[in-house]
Amino acid sequence: MKPISVLLADDHIVVREGLRMLLEAEGDIKVVGEAETGRQAVRLVQQLRPAVVVMDIAMPKLNGVEATRQILKLAPSTKVLILSAHSDDAYIEEVFALGAVGYLVKQSSGHVLAKALREAEAGHTFFSPSIAKRLRLVDGGSSPRANLLKHQKTGLSSRERQVLQLIAEGMSNKEAAAELGIGLKTVEKHREHLIVKLDIHDTAGLTRYAINAGVIESNVHLTLV
Numbered sequence: 001m002k003p004i005s006v007l008l009a010d011d012h013i014v015v016r017e018g019l020r021m022l023l024e025a026e027g028d029i030k031v032v033g034e035a036e037t038g039r040q041a042v043r044l045v046q047q048l049r050p051a052v053v054v055m056d057i058a059m060p061k062l063n064g065v066e067a068t069r070q071i072l073k074l075a076p077s078t079k080v081l082i083l084s085a086h087s088d089d090a091y092i093e094e095v096f097a098l099g100a101v102g103y104l105v106k107q108s109s110g111h112v113l114a115k116a117l118r119e120a121e122a123g124h125t126f127f128s129p130s131i132a133k134r135l136r137l138v139d140g141g142s143s144p145r146a147n148l149l150k151h152q153k154t155g156l157s158s159r160e161r162q163v164l165q166l167i168a169e170g171m172s173n174k175e176a177a178a179e180l181g182i183g184l185k186t187v188e189k190h191r192e193h194l195i196v197k198l199d200i201h202d203t204a205g206l207t208r209y210a211i212n213a214g215v216i217e218s219n220v221h222l223t224l225v
Contacts, residue, residue: 001028003027003028003029003062004028004029004030004031004049004051004052004101004117004118004121005030005032005033005048005049005051005052006051006052006053006054006117007031007032007033007034007035007041007044007045007048007050007052007054008020008033008034008035008039008054008076009034009035009038009040009053009054009055009059009064009067010030010034010035010036010054010055010056010059010083011036011058011059011203012020013036013039013058015056015106016034016145017109019031019054019083019113020021020034022110022113022114023110023113023117025110025218026062026114026146027038027044027213028052029055029114029117032048032050033047033048033050036058036060037059037060037061037062038060038062038063038066039056039062039067039179040061041053041062041067041111042062042067042070042071042074045071045074045075045078046054046074046075046091047079049075049078050078050080051079051120051121052078052079052080052081052117052121053068053078053079053080053081054081054083054172055067055068055071055080055081055082055100056082056083056084057081057082057085057086057091057095058085058158058216059082060085060169061165061166061169061179062162062163062165063216064084064095064164065091065094065095065217066158066165067096067162068080068082068098068099068100069098069158070158072098072099072100079101079120079121079123080095080100080101081098081100081102081103081104081116081120082095082100082102082103082104082125083104083105083106083108084103084104084105084106085106086107087103087126087128087130087131091117092127092131096182099168099181100119101119101123101124101126102116102119102120102126102127103124103127103128104128104131104132105126105128105130105131107128108128112128112129114142119133125219136205140219153195156194156195156197157193159180159190160190160193160197161215162180162190163176163180163187163190163194164194164206164209164210164215165210165215165216166179166180167191167203167206167207167210168177168206168210168211168215168216169216170194172186173187173191174187183202191220
């Protein structure tokens with residue numbers, strides 16, 4: 001039987017190394033690539049076409065939510081399974097609305113992750129037991145998928161969210177343009193749109209918004225003035 005091809009997307013190398021060892025010990029799972037940023041994950045999916053991506057939410061340069069959005073648009077046959085320290089309902093609802101097939105917390109065992117990958121490859125959904133239990137309670141006993149809230153629109157386009165993340169991570173407009181492969185004027189225009197849509201007029205304010213909206217982690221090393 002052909003092994004399940006998996007791409008690991010996590011910005012911590014020790015996490016990726018541990019996951020690779022756990023998964024490849026299963027025998028029917030093969031890790032075909034590793035990504036340390038969301039943008040690298042998107043590129044590797046295009047190159048490698050893995051069956052499943054194990055995606056962290058808190059990824060630099062392109063967060064896991066936006067990376068999931070792009071991956072499922074570029075490679076619809078690839079499944080995305082979220083493995084994150086965050087288990088807020090808002091994250092679960094958002095990535096599920098985008099098409100992710102499951103959501104595990106990082107406290108999950110290797111056995112549970114392997115089971116989730118098999119379910120994902122087969123086209124089934126899978127949640128950590130704690131998340132599934134919480135969703136069943138919220139849904140009154142129905143399946144978790146049935147009553148997940150529809151993703152709330154922020155009013156920002158995917159590209160605007162990408163620019164917002166890079167600004168919040170401390171990049172200049174020029175650096176963001178180089179990272180995204182677009183013109184400086186285009187980045188400046190997106191930044192203008194962010195200012196108008198969010199009614200926030202400085203970088204510190206945009207950074208605070210990005211943290212509060214979950215676009216970047218709250219523990220990023222930034223000085224807000």
